[in-house]
Amino acid sequence: MDWFSVLDERYDSYKETAIEQRRYLFSDVEKLFDNYNLTKTVIGKSVRGQSLYSLAKGNGDKRILLWSQMHGNEPTATLALLDVFRFLSAKDDSFTELRQTILQNCSLCFFPIVNPDGTDDYTRRNAVDIDLNRDALRKQAPETKALFGLKDTFKPHFAFNLHDQRTFYNIGDTAIPATISFLAPSYEVSRAINAPREQSMKLIASINKKVQQLIPGGVGKYSDEFYPTATGDNFQKEGISTVLIESGPFPNDPERQYVRKLNFLLIIQSLYEIATDTYLSATIEEYKAIPDNGKQFFDVLIKNILIDGYQVDLGINLNEKPTKELGLEYDAKIEDLGDLSYYFGHTVLDCEAQHTPEKPLKVGDSATFTILKDEKAKYKLTNGVLTEL
Ligand SMILES: [Zn+2]
Incomplete structure (x- = not known):
């Protein structure tokens, strides 16, 4: 069953229409959490004392952790996660089999909006100007502590680090904007490929084939230079197969609502492929063949x-x-x-x-x-x- 195409057609039934623009307050999102059939837990407080939440569902053996908006001015994936929550909460629709396959084989844990204070201010950094994606070693910010605490208790096999990218990225040396970019982060300076990183690469290679159907040529990948203080690199270092997804520009889509939909589709597709191991038939070579992001x-x-x-x-x-x-x-x-x-x-x-x-x-x-x-x-x-x- 090609769930991806069917979901593409039926997306509007699951879209959380309460928020359809890039700028919102954390409290606008927070008040929606109780509408979904997921288990909500407070896992910490931000610098300004706002609650940090995890939302969980499923009881399978494959543990998947997804977080969004470590950077407060990168909201696209958070809105896609709300769509995912609506999708996972739905019952008795044409996706019951897909939903059961995911939830019986996977335990899902979401941390939407790692940086609520930055979300309110629409800034990259948190309230004391720490870049949460460069705090993985010292773990000084309370938001970083919450994310790493979640990792230590939940012990994920897979992690999804969801961001937005600026409008200056293009694909390779073409005039195609980078609408979606991926990275399987390195876990050390030589950029070696161990088994967990190989899984990240295969998963990206596999879901790339799907998203290419919708935005042909519009997918790039980031340099895998090792960033010692970055979150994804440190998750990968602990043997967690980590996938970075960056949402970028698409023509006539300033609020990135189409890219939000692409995120939703990519996330559900990823969960399904992990649940069924179908991504394992993709290859490292297919990952390497994804063109690099340019900055042109x-x-x-x-x-x-x-x-x-x-x-x-x-x-x-x-x-x-x-x-x-x-x-x-x-x-x-x-x-x-x-x-x-x-x-x-x-x-x-x-x-x-x-x-x-x-x-x-x-x-x-x-x-x-x-x-x-x-x-x-x-x-x-x-x-x-x-x-x-
Ligand atoms: Zn970012």
């Missing part, structure tokens, strides 16, 4: 503009900034200037050496300016948003 995208690329007689390209990025009203705005700045011919843009304007900005521009300047041709205004960039005049 700007949000806006202005090509061949004339500044003081020099023909240059401008690379502009839109940096997310949380607003007091629980929204997001963008702080658009010129990140690079010069020969950017080996870069791509989510939005591209080629000035063909016939246009000039109304004022001289430098790296770090705000991306708000008018572009002239023959002294007439032709285009306007307003905080990174391009309009033709």
